[in-house]
Amino acid sequence: MxxxxxxxxxxxxxxxxxxxxxxxxxxxxxxxxxxxxxxxxxxxxxxxxxxxxxxxxxxxxxxxxxxxxxxxxxxxxxxxxxxxxxxxxxxxxxxxxxxxxxxxxxxxxxxxxxxxxxxxxxxxxxxxxxxxxxxxxxxxxxxxxxxxxxxxxxxxxxxxxxxxxxxxxxxxxxxxxxxxxxxxxxxxxxxxxxxxxxxxxxxxxxxxxxxxxxxxxxxxxxxxxxxxxxxxxxxxxxxSSLRVANKAQERLYAALRRDGSSALVLDQMQTRAELYDLIDLRGFEALDNSIAETVLPSLNNQHLA
The missing domain is CATH 3.20.20.60 (Phosphoenolpyruvate-binding domains)
Structure with a gap:
């Protein structure tokens, strides 16, 4: 969640x-x-x-x-x-x-x-x-x-x-x-x-x-x-995590500068699906929808005029 x-x-x-x-x-x-x-x-x-x-x-x-x-x-x-x-x-x-x-x-x-x-x-x-x-x-x-x-x-x-x-x-x-x-x-x-x-x-x-x-x-x-x-x-x-991430970014920028494209380093990237799964995008969307749904108040809790 x-x-x-x-x-x-x-x-x-x-x-x-x-x-x-x-x-x-x-x-x-x-x-x-x-x-x-x-x-x-x-x-x-x-x-x-x-x-x-x-x-x-x-x-x-x-x-x-x-x-x-x-x-x-x-x-x-x-x-x-x-x-x-x-x-x-x-x-x-x-x-x-x-x-x-x-x-x-x-x-x-x-x-x-x-x-x-x-x-x-x-x-x-x-x-x-x-x-x-x-x-x-x-x-x-x-x-x-x-x-x-x-x-x-x-x-x-x-x-x-x-x-x-x-x-x-x-x-x-x-x-x-x-x-x-x-x-x-x-x-x-x-x-x-x-x-x-x-x-x-x-x-x-x-x-x-x-x-x-x-x-x-x-x-x-x-x-x-x-x-x-x-x-x-x-x-x-x-x-360790920063060192590995920094080295990966270095390779990316070198490829972009050399090739004008990231196509040759796609296999080194986290995919969109992997990213969304890890940050639980669907969980946030479901939470947002459940809260945004309109719920009418019960008449039992109202003071009738």
Missing amino acids: PYLTRSDNLPAGERFRTLVEKGFVQIPGAHNGMAALQAKKEGFEAVYLSGAAMTASMGFPDVGLITIDQVVFFLTQIARSSGLPVLVDADTGFGGTLNTMHTVRAFEDAGAGAIQIEDQLLPKKCGHLNDKKLVEPHEMAAKVAGAVAARRSLYVIARTDAVASEGLDAAIERARLYVKAGADAIFPEALTSADMFREFSSRLPGVPLLANMTEFGRTPFFTAAEFEEMGFRMVIWPV
Whole structure:
């Protein structure tokens, strides 16, 4: 049924928490509503909204320039169209502790199921780049505590970028502090070996951990099953959908420029029928017709003059 009809689903935060508690969760990136619908069609039960994917789709780099309102625009379309709980990249919380609390409320109101906050300073960088600057651990812990205080049911994930600049031991100590502040899970960014993943999980027993399997980064390729074996509870592929879509668009524009026609790339396109089926055009049309039909009031409910 179209998303405009009433849903009796539990809050997105509760649904996301249930997924993590019942088993390992695979979370593909979805950079817009269409990508989220395609992920849902393949059976995924949650999606990830990446700051890097959002900013790249807007034509600029992931350096902390995106605003709360812009993220809410992406988040709303993804949550509404798919109905899935969305894990949202909140960068540094968009400011201090109060800003982070405001971000939590704005994202939860827009349909987020979980939020990820990182311990970088602005201007922040992609987690797999060099020379990242970090906030003091207790400042990040205050943001985590603020996020937990502001939420209704939102699942709060604290990301630490400390491995690259401070080492594994320091990153684990930060993670422990963030858990103490109330984080539901920890996201250790840019681990570079299976041994590091295993050590992180062994030194944080019982804490749900999220792995980032981004392409072209510092982390070697591992499968979902391998991350689970290493003690992690979630994995994201944050920018994969955007990368694939961008490459397909590049091929299209090259063909148009070369041939003056899209005929030679038709086999690479989603058909009109496939598009209408995925966005449930018939469901929206049926809903519109059912509402537009005139219904006369019953005389039993009228006061006769």
